[in-house]
Amino acid sequence: DTAVSQTPKYLVTQMGNDKSIKCEQNLGHDTMYWYKQDSKKFLKIMFSYNNKELIINETVPNRFSPKSPDKAHLNLHINSLELGDSAVYFCASSQEGPRGYTFGSGTRLTVV
Amino acid sequence: AQSVAQPEDQVNVAEGNPLTVKCTYSVSGNPYLFWYVQYPNRGLQFLLKYITGDNLVKGSYGFEAEFNKSQTSFHLKKPSALVSDSALYFCAVSPGSGNTPLVFGKGTRLSVIA
Numbered sequence: 001d002t003a004v005s006q007t008p009k010y011l012v013t014q015m016g017n018d019k020s021i022k023c024e025q026n027l028g029h030d031t032m033y034w035y036k037q038d039s040k041k042f043l044k045i046m047f048s049y050n051n052k053e054l055i056i057n058e059t060v061p062n063r064f065s066p067k068s069p070d071k072a073h074l075n076l077h078i079n080s081l082e083l084g085d086s087a088v089y090f091c092a093s094s095q096e097g098p099r100g101y102t103f104g105s106g107t108r109l110t111v112v
Numbered sequence: 113a114q115s116v117a118q119p120e121d122q123v124n125v126a127e128g129n130p131l132t133v134k135c136t137y138s139v140s141g142n143p144y145l146f147w148y149v150q151y152p153n154r155g156l157q158f159l160l161k162y163i164t165g166d167n168l169v170k171g172s173y174g175f176e177a178e179f180n181k182s183q184t185s186f187h188l189k190k191p192s193a194l195v196s197d198s199a200l201y202f203c204a205v206s207p208g209s210g211n212t213p214l215v216f217g218k219g220t221r222l223s224v225i226a
Contacts, residue, residue: 030211031211033213035213040218041150041200041218041219042216042218042219043202043216043219044216045213045214045215048212048213050211056212056213090155090156092214094211095211096211100146100158100161101146101158101206101214102158103148103155103156103158104155105154105155106154106155106156108153
């Protein structure tokens with residue numbers, strides 16, 4: 001069973017469109033995250049949710065809106081997509097204590 | 113705020129030789145330290161972590177890392193490199209609570225030459 005699953009794996013879309021990426025974890029973790037990996041492979045935190053509540057919102061454009069319907073899901077909706085949004089987006093989850101973090105396999109978003 | 117430095121963009125090593133990928137960190141309190149590996153067009157795979165205890169941590173695929181508190185370092189090592197170890201390696205730190213985001217270094221590309 002996949003611990004953290006993201007869909008879709010690949011997403012190609014035109015500028016100006018609105019798209020969503022879904023993430024689900026079956027680990028019972030309380031905290032979920034979205035990371036962005038840019039073309040230089042740098043990984044940066046975007047959002048952090050703990051038990052459906054937004055904890056961290058880094059300097060991300062308002063076009064990005066995370067939604068957590070329950071603590072097992074954290075979806076990412078992006079409005080008015082721009083070329084610079086092209087990246088790999090990783091979902092992750094963790095639990096209080098030293099158990100570590102589990103990452104999804106990533107969603108490669110290409111905006112054309 | 114916590115930060116991670118990986119001073120080398122690229123490390124080249126001959127197959128069979130020992131390898132080291134360097135990482136230093138800055139965090140208040142006792143850190144949780146991690147190494148992840150990313151193969152081309154793949155996700156992040158966990159290699160090993162240091163939470164507490166023995167400073168030498170052993171992980172997957174024969175990798176190990178040594179926590180050095182005085183030097184704030186957590187270098188990744190392997191006694192004998194394989195061509196299949198060629199990948200992008202990330203060091204990461206969290207401030208020890210387990211539910212705060214990992215902060216990643218910029219990554220080091222390891223190339224093992226046959």
